[in-house]
Amino acid sequence: MPESSSSSLSVSVIVVNYDGKELLDDCVESLLKQVYSGPLEILVVDNGSSDGSVQHLRDRWPEVKVEALPRNRGFAGGNNAGVEAATGDVIALINNDARAHPTWIARGVETLRSAIDVGAVASKIVSSDGSKIDYAGGGLAFYGHGFNVGGDQPDEGQYDRPGETLFPSGCAMFMRRQLFLDVGGFDDEYFAFFEDVDLGWRLWLMGYRVLYEPSSLVYHRHHGTAKRFGYERERFLLERNALYTILKNYEGDHLDKVVAASLWLTVERGFSFFGADRDKYDLARKPEAWTGEDEPVPALAMAHLLAVSEVGRRLPGVLERRAFVQDRRKRSDREIAPLFRQALLPNDSNKWFLQLFGYVTDVFGIKDLFRAKTNVLIITADTISAKMAGPAIRAWEMARHLAQKHEVRMLVHRKPDLKPDGFELHLVSKSNLARHLDWSDIVIFQGFILYLYPDVASSGKILVADIYDPFHLESLEMLREAEPERRMAIAGSDLGVINEQLRQCDYFICASDKQRDFWLGQLAALGRVNPHTYDTDPTLRELVEVVPFGIPQKSPEQTRGVLKGVVPGIGPEDRVILWGGGIYNWFDPLTVIRAVDKLRERHPELKLFFMGLAHPNPDVPEMRMAVEARRLSSDLGLDGSHVFFNEDWVEYADRANYLLESDIGVSCHHLHVETTFSYRTRVLDYFWAGLPVIATTGDALSELVERRGLGLTVAPGDVDGFAEALRRMLEEPLLVEECKRRIAELRPELTWARVLDPLDRFCSEPVRAPDKLAGYALPGQRREAARRRSPLHLAKRVVHYRKRGGWKLVRLHVRNYMRGVRAPTA
Numbered sequence: 084m085p086e087s088s089s090s091s092l093s094v095s096v097i098v099v100n101y102d103g104k105e106l107l108d109d110c111v112e113s114l115l116k117q118v119y120s121g122p123l124e125i126l127v128v129d130n131g132s133s134d135g136s137v138q139h140l141r142d143r144w145p146e147v148k149v150e151a152l153p154r155n156r157g158f159a160g161g162n163n164a165g166v167e168a169a170t171g172d173v174i175a176l177i178n179n180d181a182r183a184h185p186t187w188i189a190r191g192v193e194t195l196r197s198a199i200d201v202g203a204v205a206s207k208i209v210s211s212d213g214s215k216i217d218y219a220g221g222g223l224a225f226y227g228h229g230f231n232v233g234g235d236q237p238d239e240g241q242y243d244r245p246g247e248t249l250f251p252s253g254c255a256m257f258m259r260r261q262l263f264l265d266v267g268g269f270d271d272e273y274f275a276f277f278e279d280v281d282l283g284w285r286l287w288l289m290g291y292r293v294l295y296e297p298s299s300l301v302y303h304r305h306h307g308t309a310k311r312f313g314y315e316r317e318r319f320l321l322e323r324n325a326l327y328t329i330l331k332n333y334e335g336d337h338l339d340k341v342v343a344a345s346l347w348l349t350v351e352r353g354f355s356f357f358g359a360d361r362d363k364y365d366l367a368r369k370p371e372a373w374t375g376e377d378e379p380v381p382a383l384a385m386a387h388l389l390a391v392s393e394v395g396r397r398l399p400g401v402l403e404r405r406a407f408v409q410d411r412r413k414r415s416d417r418e419i420a421p422l423f424r425q426a427l428l429p430n431d432s433n434k435w436f437l438q439l440f441g442y443v444t445d446v447f448g449i450k451d452l453f454r455a456k457t458n459v460l461i462i463t464a465d466t467i468s469a470k471m472a473g474p475a476i477r478a479w480e481m482a483r484h485l486a487q488k489h490e491v492r493m494l495v496h497r498k499p500d501l502k503p504d505g506f507e508l509h510l511v512s513k514s515n516l517a518r519h520l521d522w523s524d525i526v527i528f529q530g531f532i533l534y535l536y537p538d539v540a541s542s543g544k545i546l547v548a549d550i551y552d553p554f555h556l557e558s559l560e561m562l563r564e565a566e567p568e569r570r571m572a573i574a575g576s577d578l579g580v581i582n583e584q585l586r587q588c589d590y591f592i593c594a595s596d597k598q599r600d601f602w603l604g605q606l607a608a609l610g611r612v613n614p615h616t617y618d619t620d621p622t623l624r625e626l627v628e629v630v631p632f633g634i635p636q637k638s639p640e641q642t643r644g645v646l647k648g649v650v651p652g653i654g655p656e657d658r659v660i661l662w663g664g665g666i667y668n669w670f671d672p673l674t675v676i677r678a679v680d681k682l683r684e685r686h687p688e689l690k691l692f693f694m695g696l697a698h699p700n701p702d703v704p705e706m707r708m709a710v711e712a713r714r715l716s717s718d719l720g721l722d723g724s725h726v727f728f729n730e731d732w733v734e735y736a737d738r739a740n741y742l743l744e745s746d747i748g749v750s751c752h753h754l755h756v757e758t759t760f761s762y763r764t765r766v767l768d769y770f771w772a773g774l775p776v777i778a779t780t781g782d783a784l785s786e787l788v789e790r791r792g793l794g795l796t797v798a799p800g801d802v803d804g805f806a807e808a809l810r811r812m813l814e815e816p817l818l819v820e821e822c823k824r825r826i827a828e829l830r831p832e833l834t835w836a837r838v839l840d841p842l843d844r845f846c847s848e849p850v851r852a853p854d855k856l857a858g859y860a861l862p863g864q865r866r867e868a869a870r871r872r873s874p875l876h877l878a879k880r881v882v883h884y885r886k887r888g889g890w891k892l893v894r895l896h897v898r899n900y901m902r903g904v905r906a907p908t909a
Contacts, residue, residue, distance in 0.1 A: 092192055093122035095171030095260065099161035101130040103179045104139050106304070111144055113182035119189045124148060127179075128165040130155040157274030158253060166263050174263055178254040180304040181208070190299035191257040194245070197636040198831040200840075202266075202291025203258045203283065205251030206299040209238050217303045218255075220248035220295045221283060222424030225449055226345035227325030229280035232424065244505070245636070246487045247836070248295040249422040250283020255301035262291075267407060270327065272397065276317065277324040284332045287422065290413035292836065294636075315382040322349055322390035330394070331405045334416045337452055344443035346391060348436070353387025355433035416452065418847045421488035426453035457489045457846050460523035462511060462532045462539070467499040469734040472665070473764045474529050474552055476735060477632060480835045481527065481549075481842065482506045489846055494519060511536075520544060525849045527842075530554065533587065534580045540587045545849045547842070548584045550602060551594035551632070555581050556757045560669045564707065585609050586861055589852040590845055592630040594762035595783035599629055601760050610861040615854035626852060630842050632764045633835035634771040639739035646692060646744040652723045653690050658813055661745035661774070662693045663738070663765035666709040669758060671751045671779065671800065673708075673715055676726055678805035680719045686813055690725055691749075694741060695732040742772035747812050750778040750785070754799040758782050770830060775822035777808045792825045 096114050100107060107127070114125050126148045129137050137151050150168045152161065166174050173192055177183060187206060194204045208218035208231075216233035219242030223229050229250065233242045251257075253269075256279070266285055269278040283293050326345060333341050359378055362368045380388075394401065420426065427450065429440045444450050461482050465475035479501075482493045486505035493503065494511035501508075509519065513536070520526070520542045527547040533540050540546070555577035562570050585591070585606050593599050603623065606612055616626050648655040660679070666672050672693070679691045696709055716726040733741055742748075748769030752758045758781045766784045769776050776794030778785040789796045795811065797804040811818060831837070850856075 091121065092173050092196070093124070093171040094119065094173045094175055094188055094192060095124040095126055095165075095169035096175045096177060096188070097162055097165035097169060098125070098127045098177055098179050099130060099158055099165065100127055100132060100136050100179045101155055101161075102132045102134045102136065104132070104134045104136040106180045107136065107140065108143075109182045110177065110179050111140075111147060113184075113187075114177070115144075115146075116185050117183065117188045118185045119192070121192070122171070123188070124169065124171050126150060126165055126169055128152065128161045128168075130157070130161045156271070159269035159273045159275065159278040160271045162253070163268045163271060166260060166268060169260055171260060173257055174260045175257050176253055176255065177301060178303060181254055181301050182211075183255070184300035184302070187255070187299050187301060188257075190296055193638070194294055194296040194299065194636070195257050195259070196831065197294070198292070198834045198837045200290065200292055200837060201294055201831075202262060202286035202289075203251045203256055203293045204299065205248055205283075205293060205295045206255035206257075206301050207242065207295070207297040208252055208255050208301045208303045211302050211304045213302060214238060216242060218252040219297070220246070220424075221250040221252065221280065221293075222422075223249055223280060223284070223426065224428050224430060225329075225341055225423070225426045225444075225453060226348055227277070227280075227327075227329040228321070228430055229277055229325075230425070230428075243297045245294065245296050245298075247422065248283075248293050249287065249419075249424070250280045251293055251295075253279035254303055255299075257299075266291075266411075267404075270331075270404065272327065272400065272404075273324045274320060276320045277328055281324075281328045281331065284328065284419070285408055287419050288332060288408065288414050289411045315386050318383060319386040319390050319393075322352075322387050323393050325349075326390065326394045327401055330398075330401050331408050334412070335409075337416050340447040340449065340452075344447045344449055347439060347443055349387055349391055351433075351436045351439050352431050353384045355431055355436055356381050356383040356387075415848070418844055420453050421456055421847065423453065457849060458522055458524045459485050459489045459491045459846055460494065460519055460526045460544075461485075461491065462494045462526065462528040462536075464496050464530050464532060464535065466497055467493070467495045467501060467508070468497075469500055469736065470732040471735045473632070476764070477549065477551065478529060480633060481839060484835050484839050485843060485846055488843065492519060492522070513538075525846060531580055533583055540583070545590070545851055546588040547590045547592065547845070548588040549592050549630075550581075550584065551592065551598065551630070551762060553581075553598070553601070553757070553760050556760060557667075557669065560755060560757055561667070561706075563668065581605070582609060585611060589850070589855055590625075591627045592842055593627065594629065594631045596629055597783050598760050598762065599627055602627055611852075611854065613854055613859060615857050615859055616852065619853040625850075628841045628845075631833070631838045632762060632767050633838040634767050634830065634833045636834045636836060639743055639772050641740055641743045642737075643740055644744070645737075645740045650692070650727055652727060653692070654688075657688045657690045658686070658747070659745040660689065660691045660747045660749055660809065661741065661769075662691065662749055663742070663768050665695050665706070665732075666693060666712055667706050668708045669752055669755065669761075670708055671753050672712040674779075674800055674802050674805055675749055675751050676712060676715050676719065676721065677802045678809055679725050680721060681802065681806040682809055682813075683721070683725050685810070689809070689813065690727065691721075692741075692745070693726075693728045694738075696728055696730050738768060739772065742768055742774065745772070745774060747809070748772075748774040748776050748794075750776065751797075751805065752779050752782070752799065754779075754781050758799075767833060770826050770833060773823050773826050773830075775812060775819050775826070777805065777812065791829055792822065793829065794822050 098110060127140055128150045130152055131154045137149055140147055140149050150164060152164060156164060162176055173195060175188055175191060191204045191206060195201055210217055216236045216238050218231040219233035221229055222232055266289060270281055286293055329341055329345055363373060427444060429437055461478055463474060463478040467475050467479060482491050483504045485491050491506035493506060493508050498510060499508055516536055516538060523544055525545045525547060526539055527549060529549045558573055558577050562573060586609055591602060593602055616623060619625060646653050646659055647657060675691060679689060682689055716722050750763050750766050761782050763782060763784050766776060776788050778788050778796050779799050780796045781799060785796050788794045795808040797808050
C-alpha cells in the first residue's frame with residue numbers, strides 16, 4: 084500500500100567507498116545537512132579500503148553506519164551489500180565523490196511516492212562547481228552503451244523539466260528497498276559501469292517507470308574514484324557490460340540481430356586503436372612468404388577483444404539471468420525503444436567503424452527496430468488558454484505526456500495564450516490541415532472534429548477518438564427548454580456525429596468502466612463488435628480502453644492567497660466548501676445552497692465558494708442552473724455572507740491556490756442519464772489537493788468516494804442529507820483525517836502518467852483496427868453505400884445542391900463524388 088506521507092518513509096543513504104578517504108568528508112557532511120523529516124540512516128559500504136577510510140569514518144562520524152567488506156566487490160556488489168544491510172523503506176544511492184543539495188532526499192522521495200508504478204527516481208547531477216551538466220537523464224545506444232543526457236553541457240536550466248528516463252545514474256538515485264531486492268538489484272557480474280543502465284532497462288520491461296527529477300540535485304566530482312584504475316581497464320568493463328546488458332534485456336525476436344551487430348562493432352572499435360597492416364594477413368593481396376612475426380597489441384585493443392571473450396566464457400550465467408528478466412517482462416522492446424533517445428548513435432569516429440555501423444544497422448534491421456518516434460497529431464475544438472475547461476485540459480495533458488516519447492503537434496481553433504511544453508501548437512484551418520495530416524502517423528481528436536474536418540476521416544491515418552465526454556447525452560439536458568423541433572434536430576445531429584466517429588476510428592478512449600460499457604453497446608449496435616475485433620481480442624480492450632482524467636504528479640503548492648482573508652466575507656478562520664468549476668444544467672447547486680442555509684446558524688464560519696461562472700469556451704451558452712443558483716442564494720440572504728460566486732473562471736495554473744485554501748470539495752448533480760455516464764473531473768482536483776469530498780451518488784467518481792472512503796455520499800436532491808454530511812465534516816476531525824489519509828493512498832494511482840499509459844502504449848505501437856484492416860464494411864455502411872449509388876438518390880442530391888448553391892456547388896459535389904471523396908458541408 085502506498086505511504087500516506089513522505090515523512091513516514093525511512094531512508095537509507097548508501098555510499099560505496101574504495102580508498103576514497105579524501106572524498107568522504109564532503110559527501111557525508113552534505114548528507115548530515117539534509118532537510119528531511121523522516122528517519123534517515125547513512126550507511127557507508129567500504130570495499131576493502133587500505134587508506135584508513137573505515138577508521139576515519141568511525142572516528143569522525145560515529146552516527147554513520149559502516150559496512151566493511153573484506154574485499155572489493157565493485158560498485159554493483161558494494162551497493163547490493165549496502166541494500167541488504169539497510170533498514171530504510173527507501174534506498175538512496177550516492178557516490179563518495181559527490182555531495183548532495185540539502186533537499187536532495189526530500190525531492191527524490193516525493194517523486195518516488197508520486198505514483199505506485201515509479202520504480203526509481205533519477206537525480207539531476209552537475210559538476211562539483213555546478214556549472215556543467217553531468218547527468219540529466221539516461222539514454223542508450225542499441226549495442227548497450229549508455230550515455231548521460233546533457234553530459235558536459237553548461238547548466239542553463241535547459242534540463243530542469245521532470246520526465247521519464249530509461250535509467251537512473253547510480254551516482255544519485257532512489258528506489259524502494261524491497262523493489263530493488265525483488266527485481267534483482269544491480270548485477271554483481273558487472274563490478275562497475277552500466278549496472279545502472281541494466282537496472283533501469285529491467286525496471287521498464289517489468290512494468291515500472293523511471294522518473295528524472297531535476298529538483299533532486301547532486302554535485303559530482305566526475306570519476307573521482309574510477310580514474311585511478313586506468314582507462315584500459317575501464318574500457319574492458321564498459322564493453323563487456325554493454326554486451327551483458329543487451330543479452331539480458333532484448334526480446335528474443337530482436338536479440339540475435341542486435342547481438343550479431345554489436346559483436347562486430349565491439350571488435351571493430353578495438354581495432355580502431357590498433358594500426359595493424361591488415362593486408363599482410365591476406366594471401367590474395369600479399370602472396371609472398373611471411374615469417375608471421377608477432378605484433379604488439381595495444382592495451383585498448385586488447386580490452387575490447389577480451390571483453391568479447393569474457394562474455395562468451397560466462398554465457399551460461401548470463402543466459403540464466405536473462406531468463407529471470409524475460410520471465411517478468413510486461414513491456415515490449417517497441418514500447419521502451421523511444422527512451423533510448425539516440426539508439427543509432429555511433430561511438431567511434433573511425434571511418435571503417437562508421438562504414439561497418441551503416442552496414443550492420445541496415446543488414447540486421449536495427450533501424451526498423453528503432454524507427455523514428457510516432458508522429459502524434461492531437462486536434463481539439465476546445466479553448467486552450469490559461470483558463471481551460473475539462474476537454475482542453477485533457478488534450479493539453481495528453482500532449483505534454485505523449486511528447487516525452489513521441490513527436491506531438493496539437494491543432495486548436497482559437498489562438499492559444501499558453502506556450503506548448505515539449506510539443507508544437509498550431510491554429511488549424513482547412514488550408515493547413517492536409518500538411519499536418521501528411522506529417523502524422525496517428526490522429527487523436529475530441530468532439531466534433533470529424534464533422535468539422537471530414538478530411539481527417541479520409542486521410543488514411545490511424546484514428547483515435549477521445550470519447551470521455553458523451554456530448555450527445557449532455558445536450559439532452561442542456562437544451563431542455565429549447566423548441567421540440569430544434570431539440571430533436573440537434574439530438575439527431577449529435578448522434579450522427581458520434582456514430583460517424585464510432586464507425587471510422589481504430590481506437591477509442593473513455594473515462595471509466597461504466598462509460599466503456601455504454602460505448603461498447605453503441606459500438607455493437609453499429610457493427611463494430613464483430614468477428615474481426617472479437618477474435619483479435621475477446622476483451623475488446625484493443626478497441627475501447629479506459630483512460631480516465633488525471634492529476635499532476637507533483638503535489639499542489641500555495642503561491643498566493645485567494646480566498647481566506649482575501650474575498651470580502653471570507654475570514655482567515657472560516658471553513659470553505661469549494662464547488663470546483665462551472666455550474667451546468669445537469670448539476671444541482673441548489674441542494675448545496677439550501678444545505679448551507681440550514682447550517683449557517685450552527686456554523687457561521689461555513690462559506691460556499693463557486694469557482695467559475697464565465698466558461699472559457701465561448702461556444703458554451705449561459706446555463707439556466709447558474710441563474711437559478713444566483714437567484715436562490717439572493718432569496719435566502721446568503722450572497723456575500725455564506726455563498727460566493729466567482730464571476731470569472733480560475734486559471735488552470737492558479738486552481739491550486741483555491742483548492743489549498745478550501746476545507747471540503749463538493750459535487751452535486753441531478754439523477755439522469757448524463758450523470759450516470761459522466762466523469763466529474765473537478766473531484767479529481769479535490770483528490771489532488773487532499774480535500775475530503777461530499778458527492779451525490781450515481782456517477783463513477785461518487786462510487787469511488789464511497790468504495791475507498793474518500794468522503795461522504797448523499798442521494799440526489801437530499802438537502803437534509805447534504806447538510807448532515809457537511810455537519811459531520813465540520814465537527815468530526817477524525818473522519819476528515821481518515822478521508823485525507825485514504826486520498827493520499829489513492830493519489831499515486833491517478834497521476835496523468837499513470838492513467839495515460841494505455842494511450843502511450845497504443846501510440847508506441849499504433850495499429851489499424853482489425854475490421855478496418857480487413858476492409859470489413861459495417862451493415863449500415865453497406866446499405867448507405869447502396870443507397871448513395873442509386874440513380875434516384877443522385878438525382879435528388881443534384882436538385883438539393885442546385886437549390887442551396889447553384890450549379891457551382893453541384894459541380895463541386897460531382898467532382899468530389901467522382902474522386903470518391905465526401906464533399907464538405909456547404
